[in-house]
């Protein structure tokens with residue numbers, strides 16, 4: 001398999017093309033780190049963009065929802081043409097000039113046709129991956145869905161074929177003549193971290209907090225991220 005997705009006219013940004021990335025490693029890391037994504041599709045002639053959770057297994061991205069949900073119903077017929085995005089905001093970029101303010105970010109755009117997952121084994125695998133995406137280890141540490149719950153849940157699969165990533169990093173880029181202005185300029189890093197677990201009000205006090213939930217999780221990639 002190629003180490004990179006092949007850029008197409010649809011996945012080539014018009015602006016800042018040097019910020020575009022197509023290598024699978026970069027794309028996978030962004031998708032795996034992003035807690036949520038946004039699914040865009042056209043419903044009855046109108047564009048809709050819905051936030052949702054996702055999980056990646058190899059080169060397939062899965063999302064799930066109620067069988068009565070809009071995208072699930074739309075996909076039933078002949079697949080659903082979608083644009084799925086995942087975004088990580090890494091910092092506020094503050095420039096001296098209003099015009100040059102920005103954000104540091106890593107984002108992925110996936111274009112394609114999502115299909116409804118019919119195979120029960122693939123559906124179970126996808127649902128497990130969706131749980132583990134939220135917190136690794138969770139799928140094995142809860143009651144599995146029963147037949148009724150499985151029947152009420154639809155899973156969509158989207159192959160990673162037409163994919164782009166875009167990354168902005170580094171400080172503000174002010175015009176040289178503005179560098180002496182008295183305004184603070186630089187980057188305020190941002191990161192998403194988990195807080196202290198709060199037990200459910202009806203949790204048996206004897207139920208221990210599992211180790212995989214006790215450690216604070218920071219949704220940031222390990223070092224070596226390719227930019």
Ligand SMILES: Cc1cc2nc3c(=O)[nH]c(=O)nc-3n(C[C@H](O)[C@H](O)[C@H](O)COP(=O)(O)OP(=O)(O)OC[C@H]3O[C@@H](n4cnc5c(N)ncnc54)[C@H](O)[C@@H]3O)c2cc1C
Pocket residue numbers: 010011012013014015016087088089103105106107108109163164165166
């Ligand atoms: C958090 C965040 C904030 C942003 N804020 C702004 C803003 O305020 N103003 C602004 O102009 N832009 C902003 N951007 C960048 C924006 O997403 C577009 O990249 C930008 O508008 C230029 O689009 P374009 O015309 O080159 O893309 P187009 O030419 O319309 O896009 C063509 C293709 O390029 C690829 N592509 C474009 N953008 C991205 C992306 N971000 N990630 C992955 N693939 C991409 C897609 O495959 C897309 O189909 C922001 C991005 C992020 C992640």
